[in-house]
Amino acid sequence: xxxxxxxxxxxxxxxxxxxxxxxxxxxxxxxxxxxxxxxxxxxxxxxxxxxxxxxxxxxxxxxxxxxxxxxxxxxxxxxxxxxxxxxxxxxxxxxxxxxxxxxxxxxxxxxxxxxxxxxxxxxxxxxxxxxxxxxxxxxxxxxxxxxxxxxxxxxxxxxxxxxxxxxxxxxxxxxxxxxxxxxxxxxxxxxxxxxxxxxxxxxxxxxxxxxxxxxxxxxxxxxxxxxxxxxxxxxxxxxxxxxxxxxxxxxxxxxxxxxxxxxxxxxxxxxxxxxxxxxxxxxxxxxxxxxxxxxxxxxxxxxxxxxxxxxxxxxxxxxxxxxxxxxxxxxxxxxxxxxxxxxxxxxxxxxxxxxxxxxxxxxxxxxxxxxxxxxxxxxxxxxxxxxxxxxxxxxxxxxxxxxxxxxxxxxxxxxxxxxxxxxxxxxxxxxxxxxxxxxxxxxxxxxxxxxxxxxxxxxxxxxxxxxxxxxxxx
Numbered sequence: 001x002x003x004x005x006x007x008x009x010x011x012x013x014x015x016x017x018x019x020x021x022x023x024x025x026x027x028x029x030x031x032x033x034x035x036x037x038x039x040x041x042x043x044x045x046x047x048x049x050x051x052x053x054x055x056x057x058x059x060x061x062x063x064x065x066x067x068x069x070x071x072x073x074x075x076x077x078x079x080x081x082x083x084x085x086x087x088x089x090x091x092x093x094x095x096x097x098x099x100x101x102x103x104x105x106x107x108x109x110x111x112x113x114x115x116x117x118x119x120x121x122x123x124x125x126x127x128x129x130x131x132x133x134x135x136x137x138x139x140x141x142x143x144x145x146x147x148x149x150x151x152x153x154x155x156x157x158x159x160x161x162x163x164x165x166x167x168x169x170x171x172x173x174x175x176x177x178x179x180x181x182x183x184x185x186x187x188x189x190x191x192x193x194x195x196x197x198x199x200x201x202x203x204x205x206x207x208x209x210x211x212x213x214x215x216x217x218x219x220x221x222x223x224x225x226x227x228x229x230x231x232x233x234x235x236x237x238x239x240x241x242x243x244x245x246x247x248x249x250x251x252x253x254x255x256x257x258x259x260x261x262x263x264x265x266x267x268x269x270x271x272x273x274x275x276x277x278x279x280x281x282x283x284x285x286x287x288x289x290x291x292x293x294x295x296x297x298x299x300x301x302x303x304x305x306x307x308x309x310x311x312x313x314x315x316x317x318x319x320x321x322x323x324x325x326x327x328x329x330x331x332x333x334x335x336x337x338x339x340x341x342x343x344x345x346x347x348x349x350x351x352x353x354x355x356x357x358x359x360x361x362x363x364x365x366x367x368x369x370x371x372x373x374x375x376x377x378x379x380x381x382x383x384x385x386x387x388x389x390x391x392x393x394x395x396x397x398x399x400x401x402x403x404x405x406x407x408x409x410x411x412x413x414x415x416x417x418x419x420x421x422x423x424x425x426x427x428x429x430x431x432x433x434x435x436x437x438x439x440x441x442x443x444x445x446x447x448x449x450x451x452x453x454x455x456x457x458x459x460x461x462x463x464x465x466x467x468x469x470x471x472x473x474x
Contacts, residue, residue, distance in 0.1 A: 005051065006101045008042035014058050015040075028057045042101050061314040072153065073100050075342045077107055079434050080114040082447075108154075115146060144256035148263055149335070151249055157336040158312040159267055161241050162234075166271035169237060170278075179273065179298045180222060183229035187214065191236045195229065200390050204228055219390035223300035227269055234268035242268070267310070273299055274307040280318050283308065287414040288319065290365075290381075290403070301385055305403045309336040319409045322378075324402045326355050333399070339406060340376055342430050350428040350435070351442050358382040358400035367415050369407070371425040373436050380404035381415050438466045 015025045026036040030053060038044040046054070055061065074096050081090045091099070100107050173182040187193040193207075197218035205228040206215045214232050216225050235242070242264045251257045274297055286292045293304045302325070311318030322341040325334035326349065335343045343349065349356075354368035361384070368380045380402055387397040410416035429435030432444045443462050446452045452464040 005046045006042045007046045007051075007054075008040045008101060009104050011046075011054065012040045014054075014060070018058075025057075029053045042098075070097075070100050070104075072337070072342070073104065073107055073111075075430075076111055079430070080111055082434050111150075144251075144253055144259045147251060147253075147256040148260045151251075151260060152263065152267075152336065156312045156338055157310050158338075159245065159264065160313065161245065162238060162264060162268040163271045163276055163310070163313065165238055165241055166234065166268045167275045167277065169233075170272050170275040180226045180229065183226060183233055187229065187233055187236075190233075193232070193236070197225075205232065207232055217390065219388070221300070221388070223294075223298065223303065224387075226273060226298065227300075227303065230269035230272045231265050234272055235265040238265075238268055270303060270307050270310070273297065273303065276311070276313060277316065279307060280311055280316065283311075283318060284412065287412060289414045301383065302399075302401055305401050306334070306336070308403060309338060312338050319405050319412050321403055321405050324349075324355065326400045326402070328359060328398055330356065339378070339404070340374070341372070341378060341404065348431060348444070350431060351444065352426050352428045352440075353402070354380055354426070355382040355400045355402035358384040358402075359398070362386070365415070367419070369419055369421065369423070369425040370404070370428045373427075373429055377407040377421070377425055378404045379407055379410060379413060379416055379419065 015022070020028070022036060022040075023033050026033040029036065029050070031039075031050070035044070039046055039050065074093075077096050077100065078090075078093070081096070169186075172186070173179075174185055176182065184195045187195060191212070193212045193214050196213055196215045198215055199218045201215060201217045203215075204217050204220060204224065207213070208215075214229070216228055218225075220228075242261060245264055246257050246260055249257075249260060251260060279293075279297065282293060282296060286296070288308065290301055290304045290308075293299075294301055297304070305321075305323050308318065309321045309323035312320070320338035322337035322339045322343075323334070324332055324336075324343060326332055330348045332343055332349060337343065353370065354366050357366055358364075363384065365381055365383045368382070370378045370380050372378070381404065382400055382402045384398060384400045387399070389396050405413070407416075407421045410419070410421055427437065427440070429437055429440070433447060435443075435447055441462065446464060446466060452466050454464050
């Protein structure tokens with residue numbers, strides 16, 4: 001059965017932004033004021049006919065009312081409320097849905113407070129280790145990155161202003177098959193920037209605004225050099241667009257704004273190297289074969305994966321993918337999702353997820369059919385990548401990349417060949433701390449919201465027994 005569409009908060013925000021009274025808006029929609037009032041207060045769901053009337057009256061795309069963003073917010077709230085519930089009973093799934101539908105801004109403020117609580121809690125617990133160290137340690141430095149991460153997360157990792165501008169700029173580049181030379185020429189002609197290459201410099205990219213010289217590390221792979229060129233071109237060409245996005249985001253600190261500026265320039269660089277429509281058409285043609293796409297566009301494996309997770313332009317959407325980058329300690333250093341797939345906001349990822357196995361088989365793509373606790377199934381591919389340091393004396397950076405989508409899109413993926421989509425799947429979760437599976441033998445520790453018992457005369461794979469979840473919880 002299709003999920004009912006409650007649009008109260010979104011509809012009220014649209015109406016008030018245009019200065020329409022309830023009666024005037026109802027007249028435009030062909031509804032009675034009482035009926036519209038019930039929709040705005042989420043007493044009644046919106047029907048298909050009402051949804052069509054809304055898109056016409058407000059001149060917006062139907063995707064504006066998509067509930068995927070609400071699903072992400074509900075999942076994040078579930079993790080946060082479970083985390084702080086202690087001995088109290090956390091809210092039910094129905095209560096969380098109601099909170100997001102009626103008071104989305106309050107829900108986001110709650111998440112922000114929870115993040116603050118978590119960081120303060122971690123600092124207190126680590127006090128013995130931090131005494132005598134600089135008060136601006138790593139735990140504090142993470143806060144701006146988390147704020148920026150959530151900014152992209154709740155924008156579906158798609159920034160329309162930058163994406164369309166980058167696509168337009170890409171059409172002006174010299175099309176001689178050498179993207180690096182084309183970017184150099186664009187920097188020179190549009191901004192008077194000269195590019196110099198230095199072997200083994202201590203930065204991938206260094207720009208001097210006074211001399212207008214951009215210096216790149218010549219020892220880096222061509223795809224890395226091209227991306228750094230594209231980053232600098234985007235930063236100079238789209239400065240006003242980037243600052244407008246930053247103003248609208250209203251980050252809490254200057255540090256977060258600075259992190260987001262780099263993130264937005266990186267986003268625009270990816271959109272410049274992989275222009276939206278051309279890349280989307282190529283991805284469909286190649287059935288999302290990442291190796292073929294990276295060769296075709298002269299980019300890296302990671303750049304293709306990241307770009308595939310951003311193809312969410314209204315009216316021209318690609319396959320909804322999630323993308324994650326994990327380091328060897330299990331830390332998720334990048335995460336984007338246009339799917340229902342959820343990443344843990346705190347703690348490690350599920351140990352049964354195939355991204356962890358990628359380090360054991362360098363440069364080989366692993367394919368996994370995975371099932372989340374809610375029953376949704378994903379095709380997940382994983383591959384390790386190495387980013388060379390350029391010196392024996394410096395460590396290379398190694399990561400595992402994961403890209404996945406729901407099985408309903410299997411026909412669009414070359415990686416689904418030979419998979420039994422209805423067969424047994426790896427039963428993975430978000431993380432041990434909130435996973436509701438009571439029969440998992442790979443647990444690192446018990447979930448936070450379960451009562452556990454430790455049998456005195458029996459020892460299973462894990463040394464405790466968990467009570468099951470209430471049926472109405474999830």
